[in-house]
Amino acid sequence: MSFPTPTRPVRTRFAPSPTGSLHIGGLRTALFNWMFARHYGGKFLLRIEDTDQTRFDPNALQTLIEAMRWAGLTWDEGPEVGGEYGPYVQSERLALYQEWANWLVAQDKAYPAYETPDELKRMRDEQTARKLPPGYNRQHRTLSAEERARFESEGRKPVIRLKVPLEGKTHCEDEVQGKVSFDNVDLQDTVLLKADGFPTYHLAHVVDDYFMKISHVMRAVEWLPSLPIHWLLWEAFGWDKPIYMHLPVMLNPNGQGKMSKRKPPVDSKGNIIPVMMHDYMKNGFLPEAVVNFLANTGWSFGDDIEIFDIADAVKRFDGSRIIAASAAFPVDKLHWLNGEHVRRLAPDDLAGRLRAPLEAAGLHVDETVLRQVAPLVQTRIKTLNEVVGMAGFFFKAEFSPAPVEAIIQKKMDAAGTAAALRRSHEVLSGVDDFTTQVLHDAIQPLTTELGLNNSQLFGLLRVAVTGQTISTPTFETMEVIGKAETLQRIELAISLLDAAGVNG
RNA sequence: GCUCCAUUCGUCCAGAGGCCCAGGACGUAGCCCUCUCAAGGCUAAGACACGGGUUCGAAUCCCGUAUGGAGCACCA
Numbered sequence: 001m002s003f004p005t006p007t008r009p010v011r012t013r014f015a016p017s018p019t020g021s022l023h024i025g026g027l028r029t030a031l032f033n034w035m036f037a038r039h040y041g042g043k044f045l046l047r048i049e050d051t052d053q054t055r056f057d058p059n060a061l062q063t064l065i066e067a068m069r070w071a072g073l074t075w076d077e078g079p080e081v082g083g084e085y086g087p088y089v090q091s092e093r094l095a096l097y098q099e100w101a102n103w104l105v106a107q108d109k110a111y112p113a114y115e116t117p118d119e120l121k122r123m124r125d126e127q128t129a130r131k132l133p134p135g136y137n138r139q140h141r142t143l144s145a146e147e148r149a150r151f152e153s154e155g156r157k158p159v160i161r162l163k164v165p166l167e168g169k170t171h172c173e174d175e176v177q178g179k180v181s182f183d184n185v186d187l188q189d190t191v192l193l194k195a196d197g198f199p200t201y202h203l204a205h206v207v208d209d210y211f212m213k214i215s216h217v218m219r220a221v222e223w224l225p226s227l228p229i230h231w232l233l234w235e236a237f238g239w240d241k242p243i244y245m246h247l248p249v250m251l252n253p254n255g256q257g258k259m260s261k262r263k264p265p266v267d268s269k270g271n272i273i274p275v276m277m278h279d280y281m282k283n284g285f286l287p288e289a290v291v292n293f294l295a296n297t298g299w300s301f302g303d304d305i306e307i308f309d310i311a312d313a314v315k316r317f318d319g320s321r322i323i324a325a326s327a328a329f330p331v332d333k334l335h336w337l338n339g340e341h342v343r344r345l346a347p348d349d350l351a352g353r354l355r356a357p358l359e360a361a362g363l364h365v366d367e368t369v370l371r372q373v374a375p376l377v378q379t380r381i382k383t384l385n386e387v388v389g390m391a392g393f394f395f396k397a398e399f400s401p402a403p404v405e406a407i408i409q410k411k412m413d414a415a416g417t418a419a420a421l422r423r424s425h426e427v428l429s430g431v432d433d434f435t436t437q438v439l440h441d442a443i444q445p446l447t448t449e450l451g452l453n454n455s456q457l458f459g460l461l462r463v464a465v466t467g468q469t470i471s472t473p474t475f476e477t478m479e480v481i482g483k484a485e486t487l488q489r490i491e492l493a494i495s496l497l498d499a500a501g502v503n504g
Numbered sequence: 505g506c507u508c509c510a511u512u513c514g515u516c517c518a519g520a521g522g523c524c525c526a527g528g529a530c531g532u533a534g535c536c537c538u539c540u541c542a543a544g545g546c547u548a549a550g551a552c553a554c555g556g557g558u559u560c561g562a563a564u565c566c567c568g569u570a571u572g573g574a575g576c577a578c579c580a
Contacts, residue, residue: 002520017580052579117578124577133506134576159578177509186507186576194578201580225508225575246509249574253515258574296529300517304528323517324509326573330516333530343543379543390541440539458539470541 003175003319004243010042011215014068014075015205017049018060021276022067025220025250025259028294032247033218034073035295035310035317042215046078047208048089051198067277071287072310077212085212090204097199100207100237101160101192109236110192112158113140114151135188136161160193162202162233170228175245176322177221182228190229202226206233214242216319221246221326245319248298248326255328267331284357284384285334289341293334298323307340339382350374354387361388363395370395372480376472393466394480399489400467404500407463407493409456417460418497420450424461425490434483439475464493 014030016022022030037044046068048061061079068075077083087093104110113136115123124134141163143151151158164187171181192203199207209217224246234241249258252265253273259265261275274280280290288310295313296306299322342350351374358365373391380390393399408417423446431442447457462474465486471477478486 015580019580049580055579113578115578120578128505131505161578180508182507188576191578196578198578200578205580220574221509222574222580227508248510251573255515255572297516302518304518306517306529325511326509327517328515330530333516336530339543377542380541382542454539456539462540466540468540472541474539 006040006042006215006243008215009213010037010040011045011213012037012042012218013045013047013209013212013214014073015047015049015208015219016064017052017055018064019055019057020060020261021063021278023259023261024275024277024280024294027067027071027073027277027290028250028298029218029220029247030068030073031071031291031294032299032317032322033216034075035314036216036218036319037076038314039317039319043076044073045083045085045212045214046075046088047212048079049201049204050089050091051201051204053196053198063278067281070277070281071291090199090208093204093208094197094199096211097193097203097207098197101199101203104162104192104236105160107236108163110160110162111141111143111189112148113161113189113191114143114148114156114158115140116156138189141189157195159191159195161189161191162229162236164189164229164232170231172227172231173244174224174227175216175243175319176324177224177246178324180224180227184228187228187232190226192233202229202233206230206237206239209242210234210237210239216243216245218245218247221248245322248323250297251326251328253329253331258326259329265329273329273331282360284386285338286341286345286353286384289334289338292341293337296333296337297327297330307337335382342381342384343378345378347371347375347378350378353384357385357387358392358395361392363388363392364397365395369480373472376476376480380472390470391472393468393471394477399485399492401489401492401496402463402467402469404496406469407460407497409452409459412452412456412460414497414500418494420446420452420457420460421464421490421494421497423450424457425487425494428478428483428487428490431483434479434486436475436479439478443475460493461490465489 012033014033016026034044050056065079075081077085078088101110105112120136123137127134141161165184168184169181170184170187171179174180190202191200193199227244227246231241251258253267254265257263259275264275265273267273274283291310292308295301295310295317299317301308301313302316302321345353348371351371354370354374354377355365358370373394377387377391381387404414408414424443427442427446428439431438443457443461444454447454450457458474462471462477463469465474465481466472466477
C-alpha cells in the first residue's frame with residue numbers, strides 16, 4: 001500500500017498531557033510522528049495539552065521532556081525551543097479557544113448548556129437504570145433567550161456544546177484505518193468549552209492543529225470514536241483538515257487490555273513489566289534499543305530486518321505499512337534487542353554507559369578497571385543493570401568470598417579443592433606476565449597433574465577469585481584484578497576450605 | 505447495552521489474487537562450541553478464527569458468525 005504524497009509541508013506533533021512520566025505507548029506515538037516528519041524533511045512539534053486543571057502536575061513537563069530527549073526525539077517547535085506558532089502550552093492559549101467557541105455559537109454551530117455536573121450525572125444514572133445508552137439529552141439545545149437569561153441570573157456558568165446534526169452520517173477518512181462512518185444519531189453534543197473557560201481536547205486540538213499548520217495527525221486509536229466530532233468541528237470552522245492516522249494500541253503481553261500503570265502487566269515469569277519510560281531508563285535499557293523496538297511494533301522495517309538504526313528507519317518511514325490492529329507488547333523481544341544493541345556498542349562506549357548502574361548500586365567505579373571489564377560483560381548482559389550481578393565484584397571495596405560449598409566443584413571434596421588451589425597458587429606465584437593467555441597456559445597443564453578437567457579446575461579458581469559461581473571468565477578476571485589480589489584471594493579460599501575440613 | 509475497529513505460528517512482523525502445502529524474528533526444545541554464564545552456529549515443533557460467496561484460482565476481494573480491542577466525562 002502506498003502512502004499519498006503529502007501535498008503541503010509536513011508538520012506533525014506530539015501532544016501529551018503532562019500528568020506524570022511518559023507512557024511507553026505515548027513514546028511510540030511520539031516516535032512515529034517524529035520519524036514521519038523527519039522522513040519528509042518536515043517539522044515535528046511538541047505541544048502540551050494541560051487543559052485539565054484537576055490533573056495538574058508541576059513536575060510532569062520536565063519528566064516528559066527528559067524522556068523525549070533520552071529517546072532522541074528532538075522537536076523543532078515547542079517548550080524550551082520556541083517557534084513561530086506558539087505558545088505551545090494550551091493553558092497559555094485560552095483566549096483563542098474561547099474566541100472560536102464563541103464564534104461557533106454565533107454561527108449557530110454550538111450552544112451554551114447550563115446543567116451542572118451533578119445534574120448530568122443524575123441524567124446518566126437514570127439512563128443506565130432504564131438500560132438506555134448514556135448521553136446528554138440535548139435539553140438546552142433549543143433554549144429561548146429568556147430561559148438563558150434565567151440560568152445566567154441564577155449564576156450558572158454554561159459549557160459550550162457542539163450542535164451535532166440529528167440525522168445523516170459523518171464519513172471520515174483515516175490513512176491507517178481507511179474510511180470510517182458514523183451515524184450522527186449516535187453522536188453526542190460534545191462539550192467544547194468547559195464552565196471554567198478551559199477547552200476540552202476536542203476543541204483545543206482542532207484549533208491548535210489549524211493554527212499550528214499541522215499536516216498529519218498521528219494519535220492513538222482511542223481517539224477514533226471521537227473522530228466524527230472532530231470532523232464535524234473542522235467543517236463547522238470551514239478549515240482544511242489534516243490527514244488523520246490512528247495508531248493501534250499496545251496491549252498487555254497477554255493481549256488482554258491496554259497497558260496501564262494502574263494495572264501493571266506481568267511477563268511469563270510473573271515479573272512486573274514497566275509501563276512508564278523512567279522505569280526503562282533506570283532499568284538499564286538503551287535508547288537505541290527502545291526506539292528500535294518501538295518502531296518494530298505497529299510498523300516494520302521490511303526485508304525481514306529486525307535490528308536497525310533509527311536513521312535507517314526514518315528513510316523508510318513514509319506513513320505506509322502502519323499496522324491497524326492492536327498488538328500485545330512483545331517484552332521478550334525488547335530484552336533480546338537490548339542485548340543486541342549492547343553487543344553492537346564500542347567497548348568504551350559500553351563502559352561509559354555501565355558507570356551509572358554500577359554507581360547506583362553503591363560501587364566505586366575505577367575508570368581503568370571499568371574499561372577492562374566492559375568487553376568481558378558485553379556478551380553476558382542484556383540490560384545495563386545486569387552488570388552489577390555479573391561484575392560488581394570488580395568494584396567492591398572489600399572482597400566477599402563465596403561460601404566454601406560453592407568453591408568445591410562437582411565430584412570433589414574440600415581437601416582436593418584446597419590441594420588444587422595450593423598447586424595453582426604455586427604456579428601463579430611464578431607467573432610475572434599476568435595476562436589471560438599466559439595464565440591459561442600456566443594453569444591448564446595442572447589438570448592432568450591433578451586429575452581434574454578444565455571445568456573443575458577453572459571453576460574452583462573462578463569461585464575463589466570472583467566469589468561467585470557465575471562470573472566473567474576466570475583468566476580474564478585474574479588479569480584485571482592482578483597478581484597480588486588473585487593470590488591473596490586464593491589464600492583466603494584455602495584457609496576457608498581448611499577450616500571447613502577441620503570442623504566438618 | 506450501543507458505536508467503531510481489528511483477526512496469519514504462543515508473541516511481534518512478511519505477505520497488496522497465482523511466486524505461499526505461507527517467510528523472518530523473539531520465545532521454546534535439541535545438538536555443536538565451551539572454565540561458569542552468556543554469545544555464536546545448526547536443527548526442530550509451531551499459524552492464514554469459522555462459514556458462505558466472487559474467481560479458472562483467495563491468507564489476500566465481498567457478506568455473515570465468532571473472538572479480541574477501543575470508545576461511549578465539563579479526562580486527555
